[in-house]
Amino acid sequence: MPGPLESLKILDFSTLLPGPFASLMLADMGAEVLRVESPERVDLVRMLPPHVNGVSTSHAYLNRNKGSIGLNLKAREAQAIVRGLIAEYDILIEQFRPGVMDKLGVGYEALKAINPRLIYVSITGYGQTGPYRDRAGHDINYLALSGLASYTGRRDDGPVPPGMQVADVAGGSLHAVAGLLAAVVHRERTGEGQHVDISMTDCVFSLNAMAGAACLAAEVEPELEGTMLNGGSFYDYYRTRDGRWMAVGSLEPQFLKALCETLGRPELAATGLSASKSDQQKLKAELTTAFLQHDFSHWCEQFAGVDACVEPVLSLKEAARHPQLVARGVVQQVPVGDVMQPQMACPIVFGSGASIPRHGGKALGEDSERILLGMGLTPEEIAALRAARAVG
Structure with missing residues (x-):
């Protein structure tokens, strides 16, 4: 099956985990996702061990079903290519600090002027506003500032780093997908695109759910091993x-x-x-x-x-x-290069059928020539762009 999101075409400027996991979900559900990668500054996930047949297992999974175009956004020629793509790829995901995309000439306002239907999703640690908007951070920092770490761990040992990245995935990725799809529904109804601002810290704060509700409304502050579900009972x-x-x-x-x-x-x-x-x-x-x-x-x-x-x-x-997990088909075989590799499957089951995984993560710029030829550029023009290091 092609997948329920086959009509969506998405440019993905993100790296590492939050944005790529969000676009993985969208690609698995049928969206056409084209990663825009810098030939000068390679996504560190490509180098993350372990590697199988020379390919990072994390990269092969997180970038499944996505294409790749290599663009050096510091070059005006590359910025012009992005502006050309926006007419067709009218959804964009980016994960830079606030203002970086503006400096590169591909911020929301600049691209919205070209395509008013553009849906522009920004994933950052602290959001586009507030005193921390330009501050660096990682998953553990967002968990700390959101209050979640204060009651997650043992009384004698203190907070514990979770085994997976809660803020990156449950905070950034899942909320980005929800916000993006809500914006798509809004656009279908009104014809208008919009900027979706995802703060991983905000999102994790909302995940406090029961503990947060009790703290805000009844001023009951959760403590380590102090509630029914965090070690304060036999649970x-x-x-x-x-x-x-x-x-x-x-x-x-x-x-x-x-x-x-x-x-x-x-x-x-x-x-x-x-x-x-x-x-x-x-x-x-x-x-x-x-x-x-x-x-x-x-x-x-x-x-x-x-x-x-x-x-x-x-x-x-x-x-x-x-x-139980075997019966649910949570592991699937995915072609990565010339070999099949077991990967975690898309966990969402649709009655209309699941989309078939097409390939693992591609080489950087593997689709550059195909995309540029489709935009009307000649082989000579593409060669000149590569010589100028605008395209990889």
Whole structure:
């Protein structure tokens, strides 16, 4: 299937993770995404190990189904090419600090004058306004300023860096896709494009959800291991005898009862969630002792047929092989160069069918000549642009 977004044509100026993950989602759903890459300043993801057959696995995944044109935006000739492309590629994603695209002659106002239907999505750490608009940052900084890190971790050890980039992906990427598609709907209704301003810090702040709602409306500040869902109750991870872990989410009475019966400690179910914090800690201590009595494989077997919201903590390799995820087809084979490579599939299932992955990430500028010829440039003109280092 071509995918539900096959009518969208997107220029992607982003690098690293937030923008590329957003455009990956769009490309997987059928949009035509053309990456605009600098031949002078290569996206660091292309160099990120490990490499398989000379290609970074991260690059092959994040840039799946996308084309690549090499343009040195500091050259006026390259800026002119972007202005020419905007007539056809009327959605743009960029991830530079505020004002950089303006200095390069391809900011929103300049391109909007050429195509008023342009949807221009800017992903930054702190947004286009405010005192931090020009400040550098990374995922861990956005988590810190958004308040999320203040209650994510252990009381004795402090905040913990998450295993994946929450601000980059859940903050930047997913909100960028939502904002972009909302702007597309607005354009279909009104004919107008617009600038979509995505601040990863703003987006992560909104992800505080229940804790944020309680803090703002009732002035209840969450603390490390202080709430029901962050380690303040028995809802937690428990080590097994061989050093593996089990995840216990048995909040409801019927699930807690099943948990305690499977552990051979049915009397513990009487504690429940209505208990005091001290009783909760006593319950956690009892569960900790119980899980330490046997190895990981024993508890996996014991809970396999029990509906108690208890699951093993799997490695990524184990997760990819889990029967549930295999049945859902979360891993797919994608052509990367001359070989097929297993990659994480698009997780959104459409009744109309899924789009077939066409290829992994392409070489920098692999589509430059095809795109430029399609714009009417001659081979001689393209050669001159390459000689001037405007095109890669």
